[in-house]
Amino acid sequence: MAELGRAALLVTLGLSLYALVAGGAAAALGRRRLALSARNALLASFFSTLVAACVLVAGFVRDDFSLAYVAGHSSRALPLQYKISAFWGGQEGSLLLWLLVLTAYSALAVWFARRRARDLVVWVTPVLGGIAVGFAWLLVAVSSPFDTIAAPADGAGLNPSLQNPYMVIHPVFLYLGYVGLAVPFAFAMGALLARRTDERWIVATRRWTIVAWTTLGVGQLLGAHWAYQEVGWGGYYAWDPVENAALMPWLAATAFLHSVMIQEKRGMLRVWNVTLVSLAFCLSLFGTFLTRSGVVSSIHSFTQSSIGPWFLGFIVITVVFSAAMIWLRLPQLRTTARLESLVSREATFLYNNLLLVALCLTILWGTAWPMVSEAVRGEAVVVGRPYYDFFLRIFGLPLLLLMGIGPLVAWRRASLGGLLRVFAWPAGFALATGVLLIGLGAGSSIPGLIAYTFSVFVLATIALEFVRGTTARRALTGEGVATSFGRLVARNRRRYGGYVVHASVVLLAIGIAGSSAYDSVVEGRLARGDSLGVGGYTLTYRELTERDGPNATEIRAVLDVRRGGDELGTLAAGKNAYSVEQQVSNEVGIRSDLLTGEDLFVIAEQVNEDGTVFFRVFVKPLVNLIWLAGLVFVLGSVIALWPDAREERRLATRYAPVGETRDTPATT
């Protein structure tokens, strides 16, 4: 079976190389059939990679320990869902997942753009082929998942922290995001190579960018929930280098999604947009490099490996190539449109961009600092949480405020008087809420208080937007409230989908502020019958239980939970001892109050032989708003993504001369 896997990867490498070389030659020489052939190679590379992926999945499901990768990441006792997710539990499988997602995205993006942006696709094909070559080469020559060994009786098992339902889907979403950024990057580079600086590369990749950005965002939230439940330290985000690695391209892509609107509306910022899209993709490569190279110490770096230099070379080539292309095409990218006023929508979007990029680069500097300091001083110095928290407040709070201001400012220019009138109600409501919060004791954390006040301001502007839009539509059409509201959203999907996404970011901000600025913690060693109190809860340690799970012994300390005079049931926290893996994992106990969004979070830090247990207990107000934000985020993204038939017709008419009037033969 390994032979088929190896052959399939070799075929993918050959096809990608062909797409790069033949596609580049076809574009440069203007050869139509060669271009179609190169595009077919890109489409076929998805199927050959799929064959390789199926072979690896089959290896896991059949416990084929003659495959070194399967033997190193699975065992006979491992539950089936974790055997499948073990596919991306190590370096080789993760790289194969990267390649599979890349070839799938490439095939779909090139296929869907084959008519509207035919002359661009010719140049996009070699760019996507080049990226695929990099990953296929690593899998064929450096780090193959199909290396074979003399099959042991059983495998080494899977890292216990990866045996969690979130680990089945979190990496997939993350990779859908990381790799998805290759599509807008390839189209941007294709447009520069083809000297086409019109908007088609943006139109062709708009949805792909939103898909990548959404999945990257969801992937990070799933990862945060995994950390919260599984890692057992009482938090959900630790500014770990690999967490930062996913956040940075997301921030760059967020900046791009906003600045691209300025290009669409005003024809400005063309250089900035191709720079941002290149930055986002290079950061996604950097993220994969951090995860897989082992250059930084991280909870996510499950392997130390030899791919680091190869990957670094790949990143350098990508950075140099994109910088050179932008430099060479500067004359075509320049526009005559200028910023007319510092108080305008494009100006607020620009401020938003500067803050996002500043936050992104600050995180990059902190993440790269251990590597830089080791290279310069021979000693890796890790940047701590205070550094990141400081810059999150400095850049994040103004960003939060701008989310409320930006959408309500006129394009080109706006008067301060007009703005004061538009923002009077939301600002007044936010200030009143701020005063009320101080009265309730929220003034103990100034950043938390500011975050809450700004959040209320943004939510008020969003609510007012929906009310104003619906009222105006009703006045114009005479429709009912529900119909008017539905059609308002349906006819302005990007705008109102964007508002819903903004609402999700506000929920996220409230959840983060509440759970980090206003949390309570207590710890102590308890014998049976002892109690401890925190945040109004009283926990009494009742008993220690032990049972055999599918592949681990599960030890749990059971606690009775009371609040005031109310019995709230029991909570169990403890350890899982994995026999095959010879490792122990923390299993936390969480009681969520869905009404208040608060969590009672219990860690059994140490289970002693005399039956006593050392507990650490947190009360985290509003933390569940973070997970709710994820659902609202997806809803907003789906609204923004949903195809608009009128818009499609308009674009089809506009771009008809590119694809249809000069007929070319069939697309096969």
Next chain:
Amino acid sequence: MSVWLLLGAALVVAVVVVVALPFLREPAPESDSLLELGAAERERLAAEEERDRALSALRELEADHRAGRISDDDYRGVVGVLRRDAAEALRALDRLDAGREGTSAGSAKSA
């Protein structure tokens, strides 16, 4: 030879056929050159983008003003500029169309 190797060989044959398909379907085409937009088509595309941008900005401004998002003063300050932009974009497209018709008529006469 194992069945897996045979399957690998079959995969190679299949992808070679897929990659060669454009040449197999058209062994001797009349033209093998790629679609290239001429200068006039590029100019028209840019003008259409400009027209759509101007009209969309005008529509958005009207909707924002109607909904009360934008004050009367701000509306008056911008609407004139946007109307001029839209009119200029439409005139530019008309000029291009007139130029194209002129060229077509000239070509037809000479033919």
